[in-house]
Amino acid sequence: MAKNPIRHLYVHIPFCAKLCPYCSFHVETAMRNKSQRFLDALLIEIERQAGAFKIEPETIYFGGGTPSALSLSQLEFLLPRLRERFDPGRLVEFTFEINPATVSAEKARLLRALGVNRISMGVQSWDDSVLKTLGRAHTAAQSQRTFDTLREAGFDNINIDLMFAIPGQSHEQWMRTLEKTGALQPEHVSAYCLTYEEDTEFFRKLQTREFAQDENRDADFYEITMDALGAAGYVHYEVSNYAKPGRESLHNFAYWDGRDYLGIGPSAFSTVGAQRWQNVPDSRDYADRIFAGDSTASFTEQLSDATKLGETLAFGLRTNRGVPVSAITPWREQMREFRELGLLENSNGRLVLTRKGKLMADAVAEAFV
Numbered sequence: 001m002a003k004n005p006i007r008h009l010y011v012h013i014p015f016c017a018k019l020c021p022y023c024s025f026h027v028e029t030a031m032r033n034k035s036q037r038f039l040d041a042l043l044i045e046i047e048r049q050a051g052a053f054k055i056e057p058e059t060i061y062f063g064g065g066t067p068s069a070l071s072l073s074q075l076e077f078l079l080p081r082l083r084e085r086f087d088p089g090r091l092v093e094f095t096f097e098i099n100p101a102t103v104s105a106e107k108a109r110l111l112r113a114l115g116v117n118r119i120s121m122g123v124q125s126w127d128d129s130v131l132k133t134l135g136r137a138h139t140a141a142q143s144q145r146t147f148d149t150l151r152e153a154g155f156d157n158i159n160i161d162l163m164f165a166i167p168g169q170s171h172e173q174w175m176r177t178l179e180k181t182g183a184l185q186p187e188h189v190s191a192y193c194l195t196y197e198e199d200t201e202f203f204r205k206l207q208t209r210e211f212a213q214d215e216n217r218d219a220d221f222y223e224i225t226m227d228a229l230g231a232a233g234y235v236h237y238e239v240s241n242y243a244k245p246g247r248e249s250l251h252n253f254a255y256w257d258g259r260d261y262l263g264i265g266p267s268a269f270s271t272v273g274a275q276r277w278q279n280v281p282d283s284r285d286y287a288d289r290i291f292a293g294d295s296t297a298s299f300t301e302q303l304s305d306a307t308k309l310g311e312t313l314a315f316g317l318r319t320n321r322g323v324p325v326s327a328i329t330p331w332r333e334q335m336r337e338f339r340e341l342g343l344l345e346n347s348n349g350r351l352v353l354t355r356k357g358k359l360m361a362d363a364v365a366e367a368f369v
């Protein structure tokens, strides 16, 4: 059994009503797999892990896919049984990712009653033409109704996911989406620059030049984001994440701080000490392995101390906490160059990204890995 208790738990629910043309997360649209057998498999996996590790989570994160695609009766079955399998006494943040098309008032109330206290909502845009380009299954009006429904159900910690630099999206459209978001005052906003992931329809359209990428334009989108969300009272605490003071995601910080976490469900990653593994990215194969008593891991890796340190520094640099200057000794020369380029600055003994550095965060972080 691992020495330290596991404080962070991720559960992957891989089902989506349809596949968005830009998405490369592990998702399945065949809802027949969304069965009792799959839920039983999740519970067996957590039970197995509770035999191997002491699980006392401070944060739980249900991600996907679309966890809110689970029906009322599936939620009523799964969540209480999940909590029975570990000690929930220290739990402070329990996040559920939702798609605005899949949450009724009844489901919102049920999630709240079952202990979920943070919602992450995939709004992406408040503009219907942009939502159409993204192939989303909901309109802006539906997102607004769902946001109101969640507030009425008692959720006082809501994240809104947004995306920018979408084909055809103008800076003005993005500005209006940011203004609308600021007016709603969710506690947290994640604003992602669209990435063209391999094996997606968007990637193919980029290759055939139906879509085009322009780094300077992307940088303008990013600057608009920093200015608008800053003016709306959000702290820019990580390259893509903004929060009201004190509402930063504790679960995300656990990843960025290099803490141990367990991932349950198909395709989920876990990192405990020097061990990292990933479950098979297929819900049927995953359940078959569980019922056969086999390992669910399709990939395992032993992390060296240097790799772990490099990862923690790379993630740390992306946050507004930065990293201690004393920790970067092996990369001192490279960091000096970044400082001379105006990408990094020293703030009370810690290295942090400058405004210009945030625009090139990936390039800076890459130096460590």
Ligand SMILES: C[S@@+](CC[C@H](N)C(=O)[O-])C[C@H]1O[C@@H](n2cnc3c(N)ncnc32)[C@H](O)[C@@H]1O
Binding pocket: 022, 023, 024, 025, 063, 064, 065, 066, 097, 098, 099, 100, 121, 122, 123, 124, 161, 162, 163, 192, 193, 194, 195, 196, 197
């Ligand atoms: C795993 S998704 C889960 C949320 C939910 N399934 C939804 O889409 O509403 C988390 C977020 O990642 C972002 N995302 C997904 N694919 C992306 C891509 N190719 N580029 C940038 N952001 C992306 C979206 O903002 C999405 O809300």
Ligand code: SF4
Binding pocket: 015, 016, 018, 019, 020, 023, 024, 025, 027, 064, 065, 066, 099, 122
């Ligand atoms: S709903 Fe979310 S997870 Fe599902 S395909 Fe779309 S972006 Fe990906």
